[in-house]
Amino acid sequence: MVNYQSAALDRTFAALSDPTRRALLARLDEEDGITVSELARPFPVSLPAIMKHLDVLSDAGLIEKTKSGRTVTCQLRAEPMKQAMTWLQHYERYWTEQLDRLAAFLEEDDSWPASPASPSSGASRRRRRSSSKPGRSPKR
Structure with missing residues (x-):
């Protein structure tokens, strides 16, 4: 069997799978060359947990x-994300084709009424305000 997986790509996706690690990368994108202590400050986890991330x-x-x-200072290196983006772009055609087919189907099918909230609908109007006062409505 041919191995289509790259160990580097696996490590990249595994690293990006955690929201704390993504937040750390976002912080490094804003402030490159930041110390570990400064990087860990806004997170509600211990410094050893941040070090593991x-x-x-x-x-x-x-x-x-x-x-x-x-x-210890950290700097962002985005090069491994390029390989991940290349891998994702290869499969992008599958979901864009599906969305294009859905859009074509909805445009062809006249039985679907236009949504009144849609900006393309010429019949959309503002709703009238109710005459009751704000707060709880009386029991009936």
């Missing part, structure tokens, strides 16, 4: 850690 990101090649004395 950073190790996963580093193993995937998504960040680079440099140590100067006792201070």
